[in-house]
Amino acid sequence: MNYDAIKIWVDVAQFLITGAIGVYIYLVNKGDATNERISDLAEDHDERLDDHQQRISRVEEALKHMPTHDDLSGIKADIASLKSETHGQTELLRRLEATVGRISDWLIQKAK
Numbered sequence: 139m140n141y142d143a144i145k146i147w148v149d150v151a152q153f154l155i156t157g158a159i160g161v162y163i164y165l166v167n168k169g170d171a172t173n174e175r176i177s178d179l180a181e182d183h184d185e186r187l188d189d190h191q192q193r194i195s196r197v198e199e200a201l202k203h204m205p206t207h208d209d210l211s212g213i214k215a216d217i218a219s220l221k222s223e224t225h226g227q228t229e230l231l232r233r234l235e236a237t238v239g240r241i242s243d244w245l246i247q248k249a250k
Contacts, residue, residue: 205213
């Protein structure tokens with residue numbers, strides 16, 4: 139082989155090596171970019187989970203102070219008994235109103 143043929147093969151080899159290095163760097167940078175995106179997503183996910191954990195803790199704390207089913211049943215029974223007592227008071231007031239009306243009529247008739 140002569141010098142010109144060796145020079146051409148060296149230039150081709152240099153071109154191929156440079157191209158291979160370029161492809162390798164591209165792939166490494168692409169992998170780094172992907173890893174960085176995954177890390178960013180993981181951090182965002184962790185922040186969102188922390189936010190949800192705080193919100194769930196607040197809801198659980200609020201639920202501790204809410205009335206239970208038994209409490210609501212007791213309140214319902216109390217309201218029903220109060221309703222019956224009020225109905226009884228209404229009947230008593232109707233009779234009292236009738237009595238006061240009769241007394242008032244009697245006094246008006248007596249005054250004439």
